[in-house]
Amino acid sequence: MEERARLGDVELAYEVAGSGPRLVWFHGLASCRDGDRDVIDALAQSFTVLSFDARGHGRSEPVSEPARYTYPLLARDAVALLEHVGWERAILAGSSMGAATAARVAITSALPAGLVMVRPAAAGDDGAAPPWLQLLFAAGAHAMRNGGLDGAIDFLWSIPQAREQLERDPSRIEQLRVDWQRHEPFSIAAALEAMPRTSPLHGGLRGDMITCPTLVIPGDDVIHPRDAGAAIAATVPGARLLEPFGAVPRADEVAVLLAAITAFVDEAIPAR
Numbered sequence: 001m002e003e004r005a006r007l008g009d010v011e012l013a014y015e016v017a018g019s020g021p022r023l024v025w026f027h028g029l030a031s032c033r034d035g036d037r038d039v040i041d042a043l044a045q046s047f048t049v050l051s052f053d054a055r056g057h058g059r060s061e062p063v064s065e066p067a068r069y070t071y072p073l074l075a076r077d078a079v080a081l082l083e084h085v086g087w088e089r090a091i092l093a094g095s096s097m098g099a100a101t102a103a104r105v106a107i108t109s110a111l112p113a114g115l116v117m118v119r120p121a122a123a124g125d126d127g128a129a130p131p132w133l134q135l136l137f138a139a140g141a142h143a144m145r146n147g148g149l150d151g152a153i154d155f156l157w158s159i160p161q162a163r164e165q166l167e168r169d170p171s172r173i174e175q176l177r178v179d180w181q182r183h184e185p186f187s188i189a190a191a192l193e194a195m196p197r198t199s200p201l202h203g204g205l206r207g208d209m210i211t212c213p214t215l216v217i218p219g220d221d222v223i224h225p226r227d228a229g230a231a232i233a234a235t236v237p238g239a240r241l242l243e244p245f246g247a248v249p250r251a252d253e254v255a256v257l258l259a260a261i262t263a264f265v266d267e268a269i270p271a272r
Contacts, residue, residue, distance in 0.1 A: 014052035018044025026094025032058025069194035119219035127199030
């Protein structure tokens with residue numbers, strides 16, 4: 001059942017489902033609970049899952065000012081939400097933007113019993129996305145503001161790698177429409193523009209920053225390169241690194257993700 005929480009300058013939509021060890025799921029940029037429903041439902045088979053729409057995403061309150069999208073603010077939202085629901089400890093798991101947000105929470109609080117980073121994104125020397133990626137997302141945000149969903153899809157067609165993927169799987173176009181319609185357009189455009197410019201931690205990650213058991217599952221694409229996940233796993237003492245899931249059907253990917261997280265929790269995190 002969806003609930004809502006006013007947390008400082010924003011109201012978030014969230015839900016708690018399932019039973020077992022407590023786990024918080026952090027979705028990626030331009031996704032939301034509805035977009036990750038299959039992941040959340042699968043996790044709820046083994047965990048008590050707190051999932052939420054990040055500020056400006058999904059059914060949370062729209063946020064159209066780019067300055068209100070930073071990793072420190074997203075992490076602050078997550079900590080405040082855990083306090084709101086009365087959770088003092090939990091496993092933190094997230095994908096892409098969600099992985100970076102969960103990592104910042106792990107660095108700046110005592111909340112995490114464990115950390116799972118799925119498909120962490122590429123980062124430059126300052127921890128933000130590389131300049132070319134910032135420009136790419138900013139151009140996509142501009143296209144969405146000026147042309148709506150059709151403008152954003154036309155922009156994707158102009159990118160050779162995206163065009164190749166869309167031509168290989170034309171059904172992906174309709175899925176993108178469904179995904180993007182879950183957000184208020186100007187709100188998600190602001191997030192697309194702002195989030196690649198911000199860093200979970202200025203100056204980069206050091207080995208002494210994350211002390212909880214950590215699992216890294218890298219991606220295998222230009223935005224989420226395998227090297228990004230490998231670098232994180234090499235920096236965090238004792239972190240476990242898995243192979244990318246590869247090009248498998250979504251249902252198979254979700255099943256593998258659930259098995260990986262369950263095995264990690266069973267082996268690395270003491271029962272509480």
